[in-house]
Amino acid sequence: MASINFLYRSTKEKSNLVLRLLYRYNGADYVFGAKTKFEIGKNYWSKQHKKKSKDIEITNKQTDVNNELNKIENHVLNIFNSASIENINKDWLQTEIDNYYNPKKETKIPTNLIDYIDFYLDYRKNEITETNKSKCRVIKNKLIKYETFLKKKILIKNINDSFKNEFVNYQKERMYSQNTIQREFVNIKTFCKHARYLGLETHPQLDSLRIDRQKTEKIYLTYGDLTKIENISKSQLTESLDNAKDWLVISCHTGQRVSDFMRFTDDHIRTENGKHLLEFTQKKTGKNMTIALHSKVLEILNKRNGKFPYPISDQKYNDLIKKVCELAEINELTKGSKLVETETDSKVYRKKSGIYKKYELVTSHIGRRSFATNFYGEIPTSFLIYMTGHSTEAMFLNYIGKSNKDIALEMAKYF
Numbered sequence: 001m002a003s004i005n006f007l008y009r010s011t012k013e014k015s016n017l018v019l020r021l022l023y024r025y026n027g028a029d030y031v032f033g034a035k036t037k038f039e040i041g042k043n044y045w046s047k048q049h050k051k052k053s054k055d056i057e058i059t060n061k062q063t064d065v066n067n068e069l070n071k072i073e074n075h076v077l078n079i080f081n082s083a084s085i086e087n088i089n090k091d092w093l094q095t096e097i098d099n100y101y102n103p104k105k106e107t108k109i110p111t112n113l114i115d116y117i118d119f120y121l122d123y124r125k126n127e128i129t130e131t132n133k134s135k136c137r138v139i140k141n142k143l144i145k146y147e148t149f150l151k152k153k154i155l156i157k158n159i160n161d162s163f164k165n166e167f168v169n170y171q172k173e174r175m176y177s178q179n180t181i182q183r184e185f186v187n188i189k190t191f192c193k194h195a196r197y198l199g200l201e202t203h204p205q206l207d208s209l210r211i212d213r214q215k216t217e218k219i220y221l222t223y224g225d226l227t228k229i230e231n232i233s234k235s236q237l238t239e240s241l242d243n244a245k246d247w248l249v250i251s252c253h254t255g256q257r258v259s260d261f262m263r264f265t266d267d268h269i270r271t272e273n274g275k276h277l278l279e280f281t282q283k284k285t286g287k288n289m290t291i292a293l294h295s296k297v298l299e300i301l302n303k304r305n306g307k308f309p310y311p312i313s314d315q316k317y318n319d320l321i322k323k324v325c326e327l328a329e330i331n332e333l334t335k336g337s338k339l340v341e342t343e344t345d346s347k348v349y350r351k352k353s354g355i356y357k358k359y360e361l362v363t364s365h366i367g368r369r370s371f372a373t374n375f376y377g378e379i380p381t382s383f384l385i386y387m388t389g390h391s392t393e394a395m396f397l398n399y400i401g402k403s404n405k406d407i408a409l410e411m412a413k414y415f
Contacts, residue, residue: 002080004073007033008045015039019072021093025085034094037101038068075100109198113154113191114143120191131259131284139184146170156195159188160203168211175342175350178214185211217336218401219361220370221325226252228328236327243309244320246300250308251367252374253294255387258317258364259283264308266301269293285389318364325359336361373400 002023009018017040020033040049048058049065079096080088110116117140121133128136147154149170154163164185171181189209196202221229229245237245251261260282268280276293293301301308312320338360339349372388381393390396 002077004076006036006069008040008042010042013042015042017045017069019076019093019097021076021080021088023080023088030088032088032090032093034090034097036072036097038072040065072097072100109195109200111156111195111200113156113159113188114140114147116156116191116195117143120194123194129284129286136187139187142184143188156192157201157203159192159209160205161209164209164211177337177351177353178212179216180351182211182213185209217334218369218373218399219334219336219358219366220373220400221252221330221362221366222370223374225325225328225330225358226370228330229324232324232327237324240312241320241324241327244312244317245324246304246309247312247317248321248324248367250297250300251364252370253296254278254291255368255371255375255384256289256291257282257284257368258314261367262311262314262317266306266308269301282389287389291387314364321364321366322359322362325362326357328359330359330362331357334358334361369400372396376400 002021004022005020006017007020008015010016017036017038018033019036020031022029022031024030044061049062053059053062076093076096083092110119117136121128121136125133143154146167167185167188168181171184189206192202192206196206226249229248232245234242247261250264251258254261260280263283264278264280268278270277270279276298277290278293279288279290281288333355334357335353335355337351337353338356340352342348342350368388372384375384381396385393385396388396388399390399
């Protein structure tokens with residue numbers, strides 16, 4: 001059982017009272033003191049505060065002083081009763097007294113979806129990557145436009161089947177692809193589930209809501225395509241095209257994302273037992289990687305005096321490798337999707353499915369998928385999964401587009 005008293009500990013005529021906390025624990029007595037911000041006169045405290053008086057002003061002052069001191073005492077005792085006794089000390093006491101005067105403001109959790117996205121980003125700022133934060137902001141900006149279209153706030157508790165259907169129709173009218181809509185709706189559900197975790201009301205239908213993904217073609221560069229790329233005449237290549245071509249070959253033989261391979265430098269290379277190893281940290285996952293360098297990568301390094309090509313922006317890289325593949329005459333008609341302008345001079349681009357020349361479908365991601373697809377069956381799958389960073393073999397096989405039939409045929413080789 002703890003008790004509190006207040007003391008005047010100053011030679012000055014006016015001073016702040018000291019609060020003293022007394023309690024007994026495991027047979028030992030403890031006393032801690034800390035300053036309050038309650039200022040009082042020395043004469044009043046020593047001669048008037050505890051004495052009955054017929055002076056109405058003194059009586060009223062006693063009442064006011066006692067009310068304030070009771071509030072401070074109740075605040076400290078309430079916190080004391082819920083605290084771990086091992087944490088109680090002078091600093092703890094001073095902190096709780098300071099908190100009485102400057103109480104911590106309770107964060108109000110937004111109930112509308114758009115404001116909640118900002119809250120979510122701040123709440124999980126140390127857990128999610130910059131890439132994911134950027135994706136969340138893109139979704140938020142789309143939802144702001146959608147909310148303007150609806151002319152009403154989008155409340156978390158109203159994310160139900162009706163909202164899903166209206167959201168899908170709205171996005172399709174603006175020519176967004178099925179998979180873009182599906183991916184963004186998954187994120188909306190993530191925000192809502194996080195809100196529910198913090199105690200907010202969500203709709204009973206939330207967990208059962210889903211949008212199906214549309215099957216997409218797995219575009220990759222075959223060994224034949226890569227040979228064509230390597231054999232492009234030097235006279236056809238500018239310095240920037242040659243630089244992009246080398247990066248493309250490197251990506252097809254390392255299996256890394258553009259955000260990672262574009263940061264490769266010779267400082268990341270070390271040699272062990274005669275083998276060249278590349279060590280780096282993946283930007284998206286934060287995973288420390290050590291990979292062996294393929295002979296094709298070493299050829300490029302030798303060509304460039306031990307250096308990697310110079311880094312360029314993702315957009316510039318995307319544009320240049322399309323041109324590289326066009327020069328390599330990778331023209332076979334291929335089913336896929338690419339960004340096209342919705343109307344002439346509209347500057348609005350959406351993905352459109354169709355039959356295109358293969359070079360038109362080439363993007364920065366193609367190197368990663370080409371690596372996984374070309375080396376599947378040549379290198380143990382567990383090694384490939386380590387390189388690509390997929391969580392499971394099922395995810396990896398889906399990534400390279402292997403069906404049950406393909407897997408069965410692979411198995412047949414062993415029978």
